[in-house]
Amino acid sequence: xxxxxxxxxxxxxVAKAGGFREAARATGSSASRLSDAVxxxxxxxxxxxxxxxxxxxxxxxxxxxxxxxxAPAMSEIDTAxxxxxRLRDRPSGTLRLNVPVSAAKxxxxxxxxxxxxxxxxxxxxxxxxxxxxxVFKAGxxxxxxxxxxxxxxxIAIPIGPRTQRFAVAAAPSxxxxxxxxxxxxxxxxxxxxxxxxxxxxxxxxxxxxxGEIIRIEPTGPLTxxxxxxxxxxxxxxxxxxxxxxxxxxxLQPHLDSGALEPVLEPWWQTFSGPYLYYPGHRLVPAPLRAxxxxxxxxxx
Numbered sequence: 001x002x003x004x005x006x007x008x009x010x011x012x013x014v015a016k017a018g019g020f021r022e023a024a025r026a027t028g029s030s031a032s033r034l035s036d037a038v039x040x041x042x043x044x045x046x047x048x049x050x051x052x053x054x055x056x057x058x059x060x061x062x063x064x065x066x067x068x069x070x071a072p073a074m075s076e077i078d079t080a081x082x083x084x085x086r087l088r089d090r091p092s093g094t095l096r097l098n099v100p101v102s103a104a105k106x107x108x109x110x111x112x113x114x115x116x117x118x119x120x121x122x123x124x125x126x127x128x129x130x131x132x133x134x135v136f137k138a139g140x141x142x143x144x145x146x147x148x149x150x151x152x153x154x155i156a157i158p159i160g161p162r163t164q165r166f167a168v169a170a171a172p173s174x175x176x177x178x179x180x181x182x183x184x185x186x187x188x189x190x191x192x193x194x195x196x197x198x199x200x201x202x203x204x205x206x207x208x209x210x211g212e213i214i215r216i217e218p219t220g221p222l223t224x225x226x227x228x229x230x231x232x233x234x235x236x237x238x239x240x241x242x243x244x245x246x247x248x249x250x251l252q253p254h255l256d257s258g259a260l261e262p263v264l265e266p267w268w269q270t271f272s273g274p275y276l277y278y279p280g281h282r283l284v285p286a287p288l289r290a291x292x293x294x295x296x297x298x299x300x
Contacts, residue, residue, distance in 0.1 A: 005077070010037035011049060012074050015067050019057045092121035095287035099144040101227045103274055104128035106249050107144065107160035115294050122287045130197060130226040141288045142278035146271070156275040159295050165268045166206070167248035169260035171240040184214040184267055191242035192218035193233045195226040205245050207267035214267070218243070 010023070013034065017023035020031040020038075027034075042049050049063035059067060099108065104126060116124060127140060144159060174191075181187055184207040196202045202223070204215040220242040224233045234251065237244035238259045244251070248268070254260040276295060278288060 004037075004040070007037040007041045007044075008070060009074060010034045011041055011063075012067065012071060014038060014050065014057060015059055015063070090121060091119055091286035091290040093285065093287045094123045094125060095142075095285075095291055096125040096127065096140040097142055097144065097291075098127045098129070098140040100146075100274075101128050101130050101230065102247055102250070103144045103160070106247060107274060111159075111295070111298070115291065118294060119287075119290050122290060128227075141285055142276055142291070144274050144276055146274050154277040154279060156277040157292065157295060158273060159276040160273050161249070162273045163270060164273055165248040165270050166245055167251050167255070167265075167268055168205075168243060168245045168263040169237065169251050169255060170243040170263050171238055171259065172261055173240045174242070175261055175263070181264060184216055184264060187216060187218045187243060187264075190218070190220075192220035193237055193242040193244045194218065194220060194223040195230065195233065196223050197226050206269050207264065208269045209267045 010029075010033075013023040013027050013029075014020060017026050020034050023029070023034050024031045038050060045062075045066075047062045048060050049066065051058050051060055108126065112124065112126075116122065147156075168187075170190075178190060181190060184205070187205070192205075194202055202217075204217055207214040207216075222233065222236050222241055224230060230246065230250075233244060234246065234254065236242065238254055243263060244260075251260060255262060276292070278284070278292075284292070
């Protein structure tokens with residue numbers, strides 16, 4: 001037998017209020033709607049639940065028996081729904097984000113601490129890797145990617161700086177020895193530090209000026225895996241091992257200190273910042289919704 005919870009709720013409301021009109025006022029419904037619900041329950045159960053007169057609505061013996069068991073159950077349902085309301089109003093739970101190493105270093109540090117302070121009941125897990133993976137098959141709620149790697153049919157919102165640049169730099173000692181290159185192709189004669197993805201592929205170095213785009217494949221004494229080893233490549237560049245190309249903000253502290261000098265700065269390529277992306281479901285998990293709202297509020 002299939003029972004409508006709304007009809008059960010109507011039975012409890014009428015019994016508590018002692019009448020259909022009183023119950024309608026208490027629940028914001030209508031007397032006729034509540035009366036129809038009670039009749040459906042009685043027809044479904046095959047037994048009268050209330051004795052009705054023009055002055056009163058009183059539970060029958062069967063109605064009293066049902067209410068004695070039903071009221072606690074309905075109270076538990078109300079408690080369960082209230083707990084969901086609290087979860088919505090004060091988000092809790094775990095939020096798992098899959099992000100590139102560059103986002104973990106350059107975007108999230110300014111976000112994570114204030115977000116966790118604002119939502120102390122949320123636990124945040126960051127999986128930082130540079131391999132392109134299906135973040136949802138990996139059990140994550142959302143990911144951070146640049147536009148060229150965004151998956152289709154996803155909702156994407158901006159996160160972090162909206163404009164970034166790839167900087168090229170080298171140690172003063174290396175430039176004193178070899179001189180400053182005047183054109184990107186000159187780097188083919190310089191020792192360069194390369195990065196390689198786990199798939200084995202390396203990306204070309206791109207430069208752009210006045211609408212002209214130059215792509216080169218430099219070589220050098222050091223190649224590192226793109227990820228945690230990138231910091232090693234920066235230290236090697238500071239030590240004079242070779243020329244490095246990397247996010248400008250990653251190299252900025254060393255440019256500011258003079259440990260690295262900019263190379264071919266008029267050719268540095270600009271690109272758009274990353275995005276937080278997630279499936280376009282109607283119901284978004286509360287921790288992710290809180291994170292989305294937090295990101296959007298920072299950009300206001």
